[in-house]
Amino acid sequence: xxxxxVLLAACVLVATVAIQTILGRTPWLDYRVAADAVHATxxxxxxxxxxxxxxxxxxxxxxxxxxxxxxxTVLPLENGEATIDSGASRRSYRSxxxxxxxxxxxxxxATVSLGRRKVAAVVRTDRTTTxxxxxxxxxxxxxxxxxxxxxxxxxxxxxxxxxxxxx
Numbered sequence: 001x002x003x004x005x006v007l008l009a010a011c012v013l014v015a016t017v018a019i020q021t022i023l024g025r026t027p028w029l030d031y032r033v034a035a036d037a038v039h040a041t042x043x044x045x046x047x048x049x050x051x052x053x054x055x056x057x058x059x060x061x062x063x064x065x066x067x068x069x070x071x072x073t074v075l076p077l078e079n080g081e082a083t084i085d086s087g088a089s090r091r092s093y094r095s096x097x098x099x100x101x102x103x104x105x106x107x108x109x110a111t112v113s114l115g116r117r118k119v120a121a122v123v124r125t126d127r128t129t130t131x132x133x134x135x136x137x138x139x140x141x142x143x144x145x146x147x148x149x150x151x152x153x154x155x156x157x158x159x160x161x162x163x164x165x166x167x
Contacts, residue, residue: 088150
């Protein structure tokens with residue numbers, strides 16, 4: 001993604017300068033000024049060293065950004081003995097877990113976030129006492145995870161937010 005954005009920005013700059021030159025306008029980057037500056041610079045000067053170092057560092061950053069894996073779009077599910085690979089999108093995975101959390105009696109709303117190895121659920125309730133609610137939500141989420149059967153089972157973290165506190 002980062003590599004694509006940098007290449008897109010460079011292409012937009014080149015296209016803008018080319019269009020300005022074709023239309024007879026003063027371009028943002030003047031070729032003659034850049035060429036004169038480059039021709040007047042020696043390889044032993046500090047400027048080529050700095051520009052080369054920045055270009056090499058930017059190249060390494062873009063190379064790492066291109067090769068390192070990002071957040072998976074589809075989460076793998078357990079195959080059992082089937083030969084077909086299957087998966088669930090992050091959105092459907094999150095929404096089915098949110099539905100499981102909100103189906104618990106006393107829960108007025110839930111927000112579920114997915115990490116690499118962890119599912120965090122923040123549950124809102126109108127109850128004044130929240131005793132046992134976190135365990136009930138955790139049990140509901142565990143039951144839904146049993147139904148989904150992900151290839152790697154995430155750790156569950158449940159946080160309860162009560163609208164009113166007990167007095």
